[in-house]
Amino acid sequence: MKITSNYSDIFCQRLKAARLAKGLSQKSLGIRAGIDEFVASTRINRYEKGVHQASIETAQQLAAALEVPLAYFYMADDELAELTLHWATLSGADKTQILALVKTKSG
Numbered sequence: 001m002k003i004t005s006n007y008s009d010i011f012c013q014r015l016k017a018a019r020l021a022k023g024l025s026q027k028s029l030g031i032r033a034g035i036d037e038f039v040a041s042t043r044i045n046r047y048e049k050g051v052h053q054a055s056i057e058t059a060q061q062l063a064a065a066l067e068v069p070l071a072y073f074y075m076a077d078d079e080l081a082e083l084t085l086h087w088a089t090l091s092g093a094d095k096t097q098i099l100a101l102v103k104t105k106s107g
Contacts, residue, residue, distance in 0.1 A: 007074055008050050014073045014081065016048045018066040032065035
């Protein structure tokens with residue numbers, strides 16, 4: 001995935017990538033996110049294709065179902081998006097240590 005500034009496209013690409021990484025079908029993701037099972041597959045398909053845009057509440061439900069930070073869906077920078085995925089899995093002590101390192105490198 002390359003860096004793009006079209007946030008609708010970014011959301012679509014990241015949603016699909018996160019779903020595939022979890023090995024979920026569109027229907028199973030939709031159901032996990034609280035979407036009615038009879039329309040779950042269609043709704044997720046339309047979000048991934050950009051036919052419809054998910055509300056922020058729906059995006060939060062999808063992020064929770066996929067166990068990814070909500071911000072991951074909207075980051076234009078691929079490296080930052082990947083870092084965000086890993087960041088969410090770190091302990092508090094590791095986060096503090098890494099943040100201190102970043103501050104020394106950027107300041």
